[in-house]
Amino acid sequence: MAENNPENTSPATSEVATPSEEPKNSTKLQIDRPTDFKFHIAYEVYSKAWDHNSLDSVRIKLNELISSLANDENGYTDFYGQMQEYRRDAGGFRSGKFRIETSRKRDYQRTTTRNDRNRRHK
Numbered sequence: 001m002a003e004n005n006p007e008n009t010s011p012a013t014s015e016v017a018t019p020s021e022e023p024k025n026s027t028k029l030q031i032d033r034p035t036d037f038k039f040h041i042a043y044e045v046y047s048k049a050w051d052h053n054s055l056d057s058v059r060i061k062l063n064e065l066i067s068s069l070a071n072d073e074n075g076y077t078d079f080y081g082q083m084q085e086y087r088r089d090a091g092g093f094r095s096g097k098f099r100i101e102t103s104r105k106r107d108y109q110r111t112t113t114r115n116d117r118n119r120r121h122k
Helices: 037-052 057-072 076-085 105-118
Strands: none
Touching: 037 057, 037 076, 057 076
16 A cells, blocks of 8 residues: 555655755756746756756856755846856847837838839839
């Protein structure tokens, strides 16, 4: 009767390992929390950065970043700010304003009819 065993918990409700149990070497930490959406996405960013970087010094830094996030030592803004230099998939998010050029419907119609007329008479 393994069903009534209280030690038999689902892996989705608990962490796989805590960061304090892991040594400070270059092994990938398994501390994903699938129920915590923000942390789960941050762990995926960490995991991709880990897979793309093979230097031990970089991997140790990545371990420090994710373990400090897991211990709530710094926020997500700090985590992503420090993680930015190790990411390859970052598209360079810009939060500034940029100009979108549009035209009014009537201006567009005038331009197209003028172009069509010129094309017909050439």
